Amino acid sequence: MLLDALLLQVLNGLDKGGAYALIALGLTLVFGTLGVVNFAHGALFMLGAFCAVTLEKILTISTKVKDESITFFEAFKEVPILEAKFPVVGGFIVDYSVPFAILFAIPIMLAIGLIMERGLIRHFYKRPHADQILVTFGLAIIIQEIIKHYFGANPIPQSAPDIVSGSANIGAVFGLGDNIVYPYWRLIYLGFSLSVIGGVFAFLQFTTFGMVVRAGMQDREMVGLLGIDIQRRFTIVFGLASVVAGLAGVMYTPILPPDYHMGMDFLVLSFVVVVVGGMGSLGGAVLAGFMLGILQSFASMNEIKSIIPGIDQIIIYLVAVIVLLVRPRGLMGRKGIMED
Amino acid sequence: MSKKTTSAWSRRDVLKASAASTAIAGAPLFFTRHAYGAEYLNNPGSNSTVTLGFNVPQSGAYADEGADELRAYKLAVKHLNGEGDGGMMNTMQPSSLKGNGILGKKVEYVTGDTQTKSDAARASAKRMIEKDGVVMVTGGSSSGVAVAVQSLCQDAGVIFMAGLTHANDTTGKDKKANGFRHFFNAFMSGAALGPVLKNAYGTERNAYHLTADYNWGWTQEQSIQASTESIGWSTAQKVLTPVGAGDFSQYITPILNSGADTLILNHYGKDMINSLTQAIQFGLRDRQVDGKDFQIIVPLFSRLMAQGAGDNIKGIFGSTNWHWSLSDAGSQAFVKSFGQEYGFPPSQAAHTCYVQTLLYADAVERAGTFEPCEVVASLEGHKFDGLGNGPTEYRAGDHQCFKDVLVVKGKENPSSQFDLLEIVEVTPRAQVEYPVDHEMFAGGDLGTCNNGV
Numbered sequence: 001m002l003l004d005a006l007l008l009q010v011l012n013g014l015d016k017g018g019a020y021a022l023i024a025l026g027l028t029l030v031f032g033t034l035g036v037v038n039f040a041h042g043a044l045f046m047l048g049a050f051c052a053v054t055l056e057k058i059l060t061i062s063t064k065v066k067d068e069s070i071t072f073f074e075a076f077k078e079v080p081i082l083e084a085k086f087p088v089v090g091g092f093i094v095d096y097s098v099p100f101a102i103l104f105a106i107p108i109m110l111a112i113g114l115i116m117e118r119g120l121i122r123h124f125y126k127r128p129h130a131d132q133i134l135v136t137f138g139l140a141i142i143i144q145e146i147i148k149h150y151f152g153a154n155p156i157p158q159s160a161p162d163i164v165s166g167s168a169n170i171g172a173v174f175g176l177g178d179n180i181v182y183p184y185w186r187l188i189y190l191g192f193s194l195s196v197i198g199g200v201f202a203f204l205q206f207t208t209f210g211m212v213v214r215a216g217m218q219d220r221e222m223v224g225l226l227g228i229d230i231q232r233r234f235t236i237v238f239g240l241a242s243v244v245a246g247l248a249g250v251m252y253t254p255i256l257p258p259d260y261h262m263g264m265d266f267l268v269l270s271f272v273v274v275v276v277g278g279m280g281s282l283g284g285a286v287l288a289g290f291m292l293g294i295l296q297s298f299a300s301m302n303e304i305k306s307i308i309p310g311i312d313q314i315i316i317y318l319v320a321v322i323v324l325l326v327r328p329r330g331l332m333g334r335k336g337i338m339e340d
Numbered sequence: 341m342s343k344k345t346t347s348a349w350s351r352r353d354v355l356k357a358s359a360a361s362t363a364i365a366g367a368p369l370f371f372t373r374h375a376y377g378a379e380y381l382n383n384p385g386s387n388s389t390v391t392l393g394f395n396v397p398q399s400g401a402y403a404d405e406g407a408d409e410l411r412a413y414k415l416a417v418k419h420l421n422g423e424g425d426g427g428m429m430n431t432m433q434p435s436s437l438k439g440n441g442i443l444g445k446k447v448e449y450v451t452g453d454t455q456t457k458s459d460a461a462r463a464s465a466k467r468m469i470e471k472d473g474v475v476m477v478t479g480g481s482s483s484g485v486a487v488a489v490q491s492l493c494q495d496a497g498v499i500f501m502a503g504l505t506h507a508n509d510t511t512g513k514d515k516k517a518n519g520f521r522h523f524f525n526a527f528m529s530g531a532a533l534g535p536v537l538k539n540a541y542g543t544e545r546n547a548y549h550l551t552a553d554y555n556w557g558w559t560q561e562q563s564i565q566a567s568t569e570s571i572g573w574s575t576a577q578k579v580l581t582p583v584g585a586g587d588f589s590q591y592i593t594p595i596l597n598s599g600a601d602t603l604i605l606n607h608y609g610k611d612m613i614n615s616l617t618q619a620i621q622f623g624l625r626d627r628q629v630d631g632k633d634f635q636i637i638v639p640l641f642s643r644l645m646a647q648g649a650g651d652n653i654k655g656i657f658g659s660t661n662w663h664w665s666l667s668d669a670g671s672q673a674f675v676k677s678f679g680q681e682y683g684f685p686p687s688q689a690a691h692t693c694y695v696q697t698l699l700y701a702d703a704v705e706r707a708g709t710f711e712p713c714e715v716v717a718s719l720e721g722h723k724f725d726g727l728g729n730g731p732t733e734y735r736a737g738d739h740q741c742f743k744d745v746l747v748v749k750g751k752e753n754p755s756s757q758f759d760l761l762e763i764v765e766v767t768p769r770a771q772v773e774y775p776v777d778h779e780m781f782a783g784g785d786l787g788t789c790n791n792g793v
Contacts, residue, residue, distance in 0.1 A: 004596070004597050005593070005594055005597050008593040008594075008596065008597075009590060009593065011593075012589045012590045012593055013590075015589070016587060016589070016590075067756050067757075069755040069756040069759065070679070070685070070756055070758065073675070073676050073679030073680045073683075073685075074679075074680070074683070075679060075683065075684060075685075075756070075758070076683065077756060077757055078757075148399070152403075153398065153399040153403040154403050154404050154610070154648075155610050155613065155614070155648070157613070157617070157648060157650065165621070166621075166623065166626075167621060167622055167623040178627075179596045179597050180596075181596065181622060181623045182622070183618075183621040183622060183623075185621070186589070186621075255587065255618075256586050256587055256614065257610075257613065257614065257617075257648075259610075261399075262586070265584075265586060296590070297589075297590040300590035300591060301590075301594060302577060302579060302594055305579075312582075312590070313582060
């Protein structure tokens with residue numbers, strides 16, 4: 001029984017950690033390249049989620065038809081045009097709106113990232129971190145309020161495709177009984193986050209572009225002296241981080257119905273992840289993301305909470321405090337960072 | 341020669357003057373009840389308008405309810421001012437409302453966003469009382485907020501007409517003389533649900549509670565546990581979850597190994613939508629435990645939540661204060677009026693807020709003054725009908741309304757996007773009634789009313 005419970009909490013931690021890692025990866029990438037502490041990064045995660053919402057709204061544009069079942073007053077029900085005109089194809093497209101939203105979100109998030117960097121962030125490269133935090137935090141609030149204005153304050157549920165809306169009996173597959181079941185979409189999310197993380201690492205590791213970026217992260221001045229326009233590449237990296245955060249948001253919508261505030265909820269945790277992993281360390285962000293996700297899940301177990309009530313709410317911050325005290329540069333941070 | 345003493349005032353003159361003075365001083369009391377001009381906070385005096393404060397969550401976990409509450413308040417103001425079709429003003433009995441505002445003063449309102457947070461709600465209510473000069477604050481959707489604002493109104497000296505607040509505490513340990521609740525409470529939900537659950541699921545069940553970690557969640561958990569244990573069920577585990585947790589997976593997975601065959605979700609609003617959706621994603625309703633189908637119960641239901649949760653709500657039992665499909669004249673008048681205004685039926689949150697506004701206005705009319713203590717006296721023990729819940733009484737001892745309670749179930753085959761809940765039983769008032777000093781409501785003191793002066 002306890003083994004089942006532990007396994008389930010590991011899975012919970014991995015899928016939550018996947019989201020933390022994806023957001024933290026972008027955060028630390030931007031910090032490592034541009035030296036900017038971007039508090040608007042959570043807003044990019046939220047904007048990605050709203051790309052999925054927007055696409056679903058476009059696909060389900062409806063006509064209003066009188067609702068005959070209501071006699072008290074004139075009520076209307078909405079009939080989606082696409083599904084009404086093309087029941088099979090239309091129904092399929094609407095059912096798969098979240099996966100389709102990935103394609104929809106990539107160019108949008110890239111454009112948003114580039115505009116954000118060129119239009120605002122670049123003016124703050126040489127300013128103190130406090131200025132960067134203030135301006136990006138302000139930007140995050142503005143983005144939030146814009147989304148709230150157009151989409152309202154309430155969460156907007158998004159469905160996973162019908163075929164993956166159930167749960168997998170993992171226990172039965174591995175001969176561990178029927179108590180280890182896990183939703184398909186959460187497993188897909190875990191696989192997706194691992195793929196994106198792998199893709200980003202491969203891009204930085206095995207392409208010339210990535211090599212230059214890594215060199216720039218080590219010594220920006222030297223790369224510039226070699227005649228390489230490192231600034232342009234860093235701008236593209238900002239766009240890439242924006243896409244990664246956006247995709248994390250798109251895929252998270254069937255797990256957590258998006259609302260305007262979701263970015264801020266994740267941002268704080270993701271910053272803790274970056275600090276624990278080490279500012280500017282890509283591997284550290286991923287490691288800390290999964291580690292803290294799993295720790296948070298374990299801390300939510302009744303057995304643990306009965307010993308230390310409320311530990312599920314503070315565990316992440318507790319770890320951050322310990323890491324900052326014992327190893328200020330984080331688990332995999334470069335020597336000197338946050339240590340002076 | 342004796343000197344005759346003369347005076348401008350004879351004994352007879354003094355007596356006449358005294359009688360006249362007494363008559364003049366007494367005249368207002370004779371002609372107009374309570375018109376002796378006692379001062380009180382935000383007295384509208386000779387103004388042609390009076391301002392009410394609608395303090396609702398426009399953001400945060402209960403924003404859905406807040407938006408609907410605000411719609412209802414606006415409709416109530418319209419009706420009080422003699423505009424529109426009058427809604428429930430036509431069915432309310434007894435009624436002193438005339439459709440010319442309140443005491444002839446046009447009703448105006450200010451709104452505030454509680455953000456579903458106690459501190460923000462108190463700041464907003466304070467602003468309404470101090471800056472906007474409201475005579476009454478109303479609103480709800482979170483019991484934590486309701487208790488905080490009720491206490492502020494008590495201290496400030498204005499009336500608080502609670503909107504949607506379901507915790508026992510609101511009219512239990514945190515009750516205040518200036519506060520009144522029309523909405524039902526967690527104890528009533530438990531009392532109404534118990535017999536229905538016994539009929540539907542038998543007497544041998546093992547329940548697992550997931551509970552929102554604030555006063556409403558705690559009192560609902562306590563009430564439902566008492567109710568289910570009284571029908572023979574056992575309680576496997578009670579787990580507190582943070583409000584607005586979003587992802588409840590780490591709280592749901594332990595249920596799989598707990599041996600429980602029933603999940604009771606003491607969540608509301610966005611939290612309930614998320615936890616129910618995720619519980620179903622984890623396949624709980626497809627499970628069997630010791631030969632019994634796993635069941636989920638949501639003790640406090642609302643149609644707005646049902647809309648957010650979609651198909652997941654089907655077949656799930658809960659209780660509600662009111663439902664738009666009720667066929668009594670009051671409910672129909674309100675649904676018609678609200679539907680014509682906004683194009684969809686009102687929620688239970690909208691209903692209770694609309695009713696509270698009318699009840700306040702009626703109490704002021706009967707008292708003949710906005711003076712808070714007179715309004716309190718006018719509401720205490722007031723019996724009324726025609727507002728959608730059948731005969732109802734504002735009990736003087738705790739300012740809680742007593743009326744029938746609805747047990748509902750998520751409809752399997754809804755006929756429209758609003759037709760999501762079916763009424764399983766109308767539990768009579770006698771079955772949900774309790775003494776003022778019941779242990780779940782003990783510890784508080786109503787105190788005395790405060791008029792702010």
